[in-house]
Amino acid sequence: xxxxxxxxxxxxxxxxxxxxxxxxxxxxxxxxxxxxxxxxxxxxxxxxxxxxxxxxxxxxxxxxxxxxxxxxxxxxxxxxxxxxxxxxxxxxxxxxxxxxxxxxxxxxxxxxx
Amino acid sequence: xxxxxxxxxxxxxxxxxxxxxxxxxxxxxxxxxxxxxxxxxxxxxxxxxxxxxxxxxxxxxxxxxxxxxxxxxxxxxxxxxxxxxxxxxxxxxxxxxxxxxxxxxxxxxxxxxx
Numbered sequence: 156x157x158x159x160x161x162x163x164x165x166x167x168x169x170x171x172x173x174x175x176x177x178x179x180x181x182x183x184x185x186x187x188x189x190x191x192x193x194x195x196x197x198x199x200x201x202x203x204x205x206x207x208x209x210x211x212x213x214x215x216x217x218x219x220x221x222x223x224x225x226x227x228x229x230x231x232x233x234x235x236x237x238x239x240x241x242x243x244x245x246x247x248x249x250x251x252x253x254x255x256x257x258x259x260x261x262x263x264x265x266x267x268x
Numbered sequence: 269x270x271x272x273x274x275x276x277x278x279x280x281x282x283x284x285x286x287x288x289x290x291x292x293x294x295x296x297x298x299x300x301x302x303x304x305x306x307x308x309x310x311x312x313x314x315x316x317x318x319x320x321x322x323x324x325x326x327x328x329x330x331x332x333x334x335x336x337x338x339x340x341x342x343x344x345x346x347x348x349x350x351x352x353x354x355x356x357x358x359x360x361x362x363x364x365x366x367x368x369x370x371x372x373x374x375x376x377x378x379x380x381x382x
Contacts, residue, residue, distance in 0.1 A: 159311070188369060195277070197358060197374035198312075213369065245311060254300045254319050254362060257370065259311035 158182070159260035161246050166265045174233040176263050178246030185250060187229035188257065189213075189221065192243040201244075204229055236267045270295045272361050274373035281349050282381050289344040289376050291359030300362035301342040302370065303333055307355045315357075318342060329353070354380045 162177035180187065188203040190213075200213030202221040210221050218240060222230045229248075233240055243264050247257040271294040281287050293299055300319055304312040316327025323335040333344045342359060356377050360370040 190372075195374060197274075198372040200369050200371075203369050211369075247312075254317070256302075256314045256317065257312075259304075259313070261309075261311045 159246055159248055159258050161244075161260040161263050163263050164261060166263055168233075168236050168265065168267050170237060170267060172233075172236050172267075174236050174265065174267075176231040176233075176244055176246075176265070178229045178231070178248075178260055179227055180229075180248040180258070181227065182248070182250070182258070183226065184248040184258075185226075186248060187223065188247040189219075189229065189231045190245045190247065191215070192245055192262070198245065201231065236265075238267050241265060241267045270299070270361050270363060270371045272359050272371055272373035274357075274359055274376050276376045277374070278377045278379070280379040280381055283351055284348050287344075287346045287349045287353070287378070289357050289359075289378070291342045291344065291373060292340050293342060293359070293361045294340065295361055295363070297363075298337075301333075301335060302360040302362070303327065303331070303342075303344050304358045304360065304372075305329075305355050306358065306375075312358065315344070349378075349380055351380045351382065354378055 159180045189201040190198040204210045204223045220232045245262045246260040249255045249257045273292045302317045303315040306312045315331050318335045356375045358375045359373040362370045
């Protein structure tokens with residue numbers, strides 16, 4: 156079974172802190188994705204990566220950066236957390252083209268105070 | 269640009285009744301279409317997908333969806349809903365282009381009444 160794990164289920168941070176969200180997949184997938192999920196807005200793509208050290212901006216990259224040093228790991232970084240970044244963050248991965256199923260992690264609920 | 273619309277934010281269905289969740293997409297070519305389900309506190313799970321061929325696709329948990337090009341729709345159906353189907357459902361569309369990502373709808377929350 157494909158497994159996508161995220162480092163924390165719940166996280167509470169203070170405004171201005173640097174926040175790291177980690178995602179690891181164990182199926183050698185080329186593509187990895189970070190989404191944020193907010194009520195009434197669905198899933199919005201923040202960044203994705205289709206290869207090690209490669210990244211592409213999604214729909215809402217402002218205030219975020221990413222790192223992919225190894226194929227299995229994709230990190231989302233909030234350089235200076237703000238209250239409007241309080242959200243559920245979902246990581247996903249898939250193999251090859253966009254027609255292949257994306258496998259999702261359980262999510263990290265981040266609260267910024 | 270691709271887009272996905274799920275017109276219904278929240279639907280309530282009686283247990284045992286049939287279900288149809290609507291999804292409309294905007295895309296110039298033949299799209300890749302997906303339905304995902306998210307149970308409370310869980311990540312998303314793929315229910316079914318459509319790429320080409322038979323326009324009626326079967327998925328897991330007794331769900332099916334029909335691709336109608338003329339209506340730009342990909343509606344999800346189930347003949348008899350179970351209480352465990354209560355969840356949030358997302359329709360998504362993808363392009364036939366490597367290095368691109370899916371576009372998700374805003375979701376439909378399904379409640380099941382007894």
